Amino acid sequence: MHRNTLYYGDNLEVMREHIPDESVDLIYLDPPFNSARDYNVLFKQAKKDENQAQITAFTDTWQWSKRRYDEFFDDPRNARLFLLIDALHKILDGSEMMAYLLMMTPRLLEMHRVLKPTGSLYLHCDPVASHYLKVLLDVIFGPTRFRNEVVWKRTSAHSSARRYGPIHDTIFFYTKSDTFAWSQQFTDYREDYVEKFYRHAEPDTGRRFTLSDLMAAGIRRGSSGQVWRGIDPTARGNHWKFIIETLEELDSIGRIYWPPKGGTPRYKRYLDEMHGIPLQDIFDDISPIGAHAAERVGYPTQKPLALMDRIISASSNEGGVVLDPFCGCGTAVVAAEKLGRKWIGIDITFIAVDLMIARLASDFGLRRDKDYDIKGDPKDAYSARKLFEQSPKQFEIWAVGLAEGVPQPDKSGDKGVDGKVYFQDAEETLQWAVCQVKGGHLTPSMIRDFAHVVEREKAAMGFFICLDKPTKGMYAEAEEAGFFTVGRRRIPKLQIRTIKGLLRQDKLFERPEGYRLKSGSGNRLVREKDQGKLEL
Structure with missing residues (x-):
């Protein structure tokens, strides 16, 4: 039986790793792309660290990268899209639009995979990218699976110089087959x-x-x-x-x-x-969320609950599974819960997931872990701190994994060892570094104690991972531990790294190059160069 779940993480990774084939009845997505909007600031009160994952997702990820283009073509699963992507690349070259479309393509492929044969997809966008996205959808779903281009009048008027006022969004409606869930909707x-x-x-x-x-x-x-x-x-x-x-x-x-x-x-x-007038493909009866609307939560791309109600009511049945892979503040999730559907929400930042937790609690009295699950990895320091506050053990496991270590399974008897990172030295002898994770207050004595743990465990090195910035005294204590020598290379025996530095990959742990044991690799030594390419 499906259990409602919120994921925080990259929706591509989540769909590939956690959502089975043909398990979703309805997908609604509102992928945020609009050159006229600023997606770097999610909330007025958000600080720089709090929205770093969203900044990365909405800005850096879409800047053109030749590596992404080459990796897409290296994947044989994308054969049907070769001609289209190649043609678009010749036209759009290395633009942000091309990068955006290449980011969207594998995600749309995954959405097609997880949809049931009777499932439907609604893609919400604006005129900046709608024509390109429709071509992608035609190739992935098939042109005969296109049902409607819905126009939503999202505002009453907009003043623009030397052009007509842009007041509408586009919602593409596709189905996976010719047999799909449909309940006629009416307007007054x-x-x-x-x-x-x-x-x-x-x-x-x-x-x-x-x-x-x-x-x-x-x-x-x-x-x-x-x-x-x-x-x-x-x-x-x-x-x-x-x-x-x-x-x-x-x-x-x-x-x-x-x-x-x-x-x-x-x-x-x-x-x-009378039921009213059968709904047509121009939605001009649903107003945008006003500045003082009761449902307003302050999210810049928040859509009206009435819009989600209409889509979910039309294209799913009670008990069906609704997926929103760009769920933001979670309006589609809220509508699904309200209408008796099961749901899956995915967002790349815990700021959004945190907001969804609050909405589910205030609107329905639902509690995380009891009424629904939350899964996924933090992508920024703010999300990491939220994970630590909610589940120190899960934070510890995640932090050890961030250092490519193997977590200690039993908290009750870890004796100061939260995990181990395995590697081979110059003589190809198996060695390890012990990991210790701290999410709270830091003192130099912690490093002195950790040095004794490293010695007791007969470890080659010790990796200390912390949320907050280490003190000078802590660094001084770490220097007292000396070095681990590999050939002519001297590596600090006891190293301190912050979560922020590990996430940014600009402050990683030093260790011997060549071979390492990767967390989750089944205790198998693997070459660094054989780790595979980064997925889109």
Whole structure:
């Protein structure tokens, strides 16, 4: 049974590693790309460290990289897209748009993989990139799987110099097959339409109604062609739409209107019994979130809950699984929960996940770990600190993995060893460095104690990992430990690194080059050069 889950991390990695084939009923995504918007600042109160992962995701990741282009073509799974990507590259060259499209392509492939055969995808974008994205979707899903280009009027007016005001977004609707979930949605009748066509009202209840014919063209021989209440439909070349027995029943409950001055009776259709107008592909009845709206959470790309309600209601059934791989503040997740769907939300920063945790608690009283799961790796120092505050053990495991170590499985008996990093020395003898992780207050005595742990464990080196900035005294204590010699190279025996430095990969632990034991490699020594290429 599916369990609702929030992931923080790269959605490409999450989909590849955690979401099975054909397991999702509906995907809604709003990938943030717009040259006119600033995605570096998520919240007014956010500090620089707090949004570093989002800055990386929304800016640096999309700057053109020849390595990314080459790696895409090296992957045989992308054969169907070779011609398209190559053509786009020749046109767009090394632009940010090309980098963005190359970033989106493998993610859309994964989305197609995880969708059920009856599943649907809605991609929300603006005119800056919509035409390129539609070509990608046509290749990945097939042009016959395109259902609609929905236009959402996202604002009432916008003043722009020397062009028409840009006031709409585009939502592409694709399905994985010709058999898909669909529930017709309706919109309310316009006020002028109601005034014109539902101008009658019951004197006692005020219920509005319109009138429709009780007769249809053509002569019938049966009951519907008989005389009723002195009116002969056959003489007029018509027949009753109902048999005589039904006409009597309708009249008895007041559903037939008799003109006060005589004439042909008519059938009453009440406004409150009508579904409304079948929804068309222009959404102009859902307003953007105002500055003082109750649902506003301060997220720059937040979409109205009504928009998510409409999409989820139309293209999924109760109990179905909804995936939002760029979930931001989680409006799609909130709508899915509200409508009785299962859900998966993914975001690259814990700032967004933290906000979703708060919304699920305030809107539904849901609690993490009890009512839903949270999985994934922090991508910045702020997210790492949040992980430490919520689960010190999970933070410890993650931090050891950041140093490419093997975590200590049992917290109760670690004796100051949170993990080990294995490697070979110049004689190809197996060696190791012990890891110790600290998320709280730091003192020089911690390094002195750690030096004793390194010695007791007969480790070649010791790697000390901390959240906060180490003190000068700590560095002085580390220098007292001396060096580990490999050939002519002298490597500090006891090293201190911060989470921030490890995440940025500009302050990594020094160790012998050549061979190392990678965490999760099944205790197998692997060459550094054989680790494989970075995935898109």
